[in-house]
Amino acid sequence: MDFLVSSVVSALRLIGAFSPDVVDAVGTSLAVSAGATVFAALFGIPLGLLVGLSDFPLKRLVVTFLNTLMAVPTVVVGLLVYGFLSRQGPLGALGLLFTPTAIVIGGVLLAAPIVANYSLASVRGADPRIVPTALTLGAGRFLAVGTLIGEIRFGILAAVIAGFGRVVSEVGVAMMLGGNIRGYTRTMTTAIALETSKGEFAFGMALGIVLMMVALLVNLFLNLLQRR
Amino acid sequence: MRAMYRLDSIRKCYGSNVALDIEELTIGEGRIYTLMGANGAGKSTLLNILAFLSPPTSGEIFYAGKRVDWHHGSVEEHRRKVTLLHQSPYLFGGTVYDNVAFGLKARGIRGEAQQRRVDKALDGVGLQRFRDRKARELSGGEAQRVAMARALALEPEVLLLDEPLANIDRETTGLLETVIASLPARGTTVVLITHDPEQPDRLNGESILLEGGKVATPHPPVRR
Numbered sequence: 001m002d003f004l005v006s007s008v009v010s011a012l013r014l015i016g017a018f019s020p021d022v023v024d025a026v027g028t029s030l031a032v033s034a035g036a037t038v039f040a041a042l043f044g045i046p047l048g049l050l051v052g053l054s055d056f057p058l059k060r061l062v063v064t065f066l067n068t069l070m071a072v073p074t075v076v077v078g079l080l081v082y083g084f085l086s087r088q089g090p091l092g093a094l095g096l097l098f099t100p101t102a103i104v105i106g107g108v109l110l111a112a113p114i115v116a117n118y119s120l121a122s123v124r125g126a127d128p129r130i131v132p133t134a135l136t137l138g139a140g141r142f143l144a145v146g147t148l149i150g151e152i153r154f155g156i157l158a159a160v161i162a163g164f165g166r167v168v169s170e171v172g173v174a175m176m177l178g179g180n181i182r183g184y185t186r187t188m189t190t191a192i193a194l195e196t197s198k199g200e201f202a203f204g205m206a207l208g209i210v211l212m213m214v215a216l217l218v219n220l221f222l223n224l225l226q227r228r
Numbered sequence: 229m230r231a232m233y234r235l236d237s238i239r240k241c242y243g244s245n246v247a248l249d250i251e252e253l254t255i256g257e258g259r260i261y262t263l264m265g266a267n268g269a270g271k272s273t274l275l276n277i278l279a280f281l282s283p284p285t286s287g288e289i290f291y292a293g294k295r296v297d298w299h300h301g302s303v304e305e306h307r308r309k310v311t312l313l314h315q316s317p318y319l320f321g322g323t324v325y326d327n328v329a330f331g332l333k334a335r336g337i338r339g340e341a342q343q344r345r346v347d348k349a350l351d352g353v354g355l356q357r358f359r360d361r362k363a364r365e366l367s368g369g370e371a372q373r374v375a376m377a378r379a380l381a382l383e384p385e386v387l388l389l390d391e392p393l394a395n396i397d398r399e400t401t402g403l404l405e406t407v408i409a410s411l412p413a414r415g416t417t418v419v420l421i422t423h424d425p426e427q428p429d430r431l432n433g434e435s436i437l438l439e440g441g442k443v444a445t446p447h448p449p450v451r452r
Contacts, residue, residue: 129318136279136312137331138382140304147330151321 003201010202011209021182021191021203026210029187032100032178033168036107040163044112045156048119053145063120069113074106074172081106082176098179103187106173111163118162122155123148154226161222168214230293232257232386232417233278238287240273240441247273248284248441257292257385260408260418260433264425270441271421275388278419279312292385308335311384315391317375319363324355324374327363331382349381350374352407369400376404387411389420393427405430 014022051062083089085097085105096102130151134144149156171189178185180194188207196204233255240248248270255261255278263271276282277289283298290296291306311331319327328346332338337345350356353373358366363374372392379387389408393401409431411418420433428435437444 127318129314129316130320132281132312133314133318133320134330134334135281135307136310137378138308138311138334139331140334143334147320 007202007205008209011206014203014206015210019203019206022206022210024183025186025188025191025207026214028100028185029168029189029211030214032103032107032174032187033164035100035104036111036167037160037164039104039108040111040115040167041160043108044115044159044163045119047112048116048121048159049123049145049149051116052120052123053148066113066117066120070117072110072113074110074170075176076172077106077109078173078176081109081173085177097177098181098185100178100185102177103174103185106177107167107170110170110173111167114166115159115163118159119156122152122159125155126152154222157222157225161218164218165215169211229256229258231255231290232292234290236288236290238277238284238289240270240277240282241285246441248277250274250287250441250443253436253443255417255419257417258412258415260412260420260431262428262431262433262435263419263421263438264423264428264435265438265444269438271438272390273441274438275312275390275419275421278386279310279388280307281312309384310386310388311379311382312388313375313379313390313392315394317371317378319366319371319374322363324350324358324361324363324366327374328378328381330378335382345381345383346377349377352380353377354403369396372396373400373404376407380407383414384416386417386419389418391421391423393422393424 084091085102086092126148130148131144134147171193174187174190180186180190188211192204192207231254235250235253238250265271277284280303288295296306325346328349329342332342332345350359353376355373355377393404408418
């Protein structure tokens with residue numbers, strides 16, 4: 001028990017002292033996660049809305065496929081993207097492997113299915129009167145869909161936040177595609193894994209606390225928006 | 229008085245089920261029509277067709293003398309002249325003002341003109357002081373009145389009402405009936421679904437009875 005308490009105290013000291021290693025890892029994590037979330041939202045939201053609002057053959061198959069993508073292990077996504085970005089891979093010439101960009105690409109693949117599925121669920125759960133009401137008040141198709149998006153905006157925001165949560169908390173993609181390079185591609189999660197394996201439990205604990213705080217802040221932000 | 233709608237051999241089918249089968253029906257301008265009939269008689273189906281929300285499976289509709297082409301932009305144009313109010317209306321998030329102004333914004337009416345029409349419509353249903361209230365915090369009767377104001381603000385040529393007075397108190401019913409009864413004087417045609425056999429008389433309207441998707445009794449001809 002003493003070990004845990006002293007670790008937490010040391011961790012809080014590291015956070016309070018703005019340890020450069022902690023700041024670097026937190027900054028890299030937030031930057032790649034935010035970047036991946038933005039791109040995942042750009043792909044995922046329209047995809048979820050499109051699937052949710054339209055009827056087409058094989059729709060059920062597409063939904064099942066999207067659901068399956070949510071469960072793909074991060075290391076599998078890392079492996080796949082590694083294959084494309086490694087020197088022998090089709091995109092090897094771009095020299096992206098072991099860069100923050102590579103982590104963003106992997107993050108997009110992880111988060112986009114989550115954003116799409118949550119957006120789809122929001123459309124399905126929306127009040128079926130929204131679009132007909134907008135249409136009968138003279139809205140065109142475009143405005144009617146825009147109105148629907150406005151009405152389910154918290155569901156879509158939750159989708160984006162869930163996507164962010166997936167990226168910021170994963171290890172596999174960041175480790176395989178980023179390479180855990182100190183001050184460059186080292187994220188909170190890869191740093192926790194590395195430092196803990198080296199016996200630097202307090203350092204790992206410090207990053208763990210920051211990671212929890214990020215999750216807490218993001219959810220508080222969502223709650224705040226929902227209350228307005 | 230011209231015909232607002234003329235329905236010619238209209239059928240609406242859902243699979244093998246024929247929901248509506250009307251040989252001929254004319255709805256005159258500036259009058260009130262009450263649609264009556266048992267559940268499943270095709271009243272709501274007819275109202276959705278009149279609102280240009282759902283095309284018939286076969287047959288033709290003429291609106292203000294023009295044939296309705298369901299596959300081109302003219303439907304949207306017609307839809308802007310007609311407003312449908314449901315029994316359980318949906319109010320968008322935001323304020324009462326935002327809701328009543330929705331259709332006006334869709335028509336590009338902004339600024340003072342928008343405010344004037346919203347205020348006039350809210351005044352008409354006795355909800356002027358609710359202007360800045362959150363729409364989702366209203367009672368059922370108040371929400372119904374806001375939905376009515378939202379429809380009236382558009383000054384539609386035709387107002388279609390799907391049991392608008394069900395589930396609301398007597399006082400609100402009286403208020404809304406007065407509003408509805410005043411609409412023909414402004415040139416608005418009203419088609420209203422009701423289960424209240426006395427409502428056609430109270431609204432000075434003409435009855436159309438639907439049975440099994442067909443017009444059971446010929447409605448009185450449009451008076452000249």
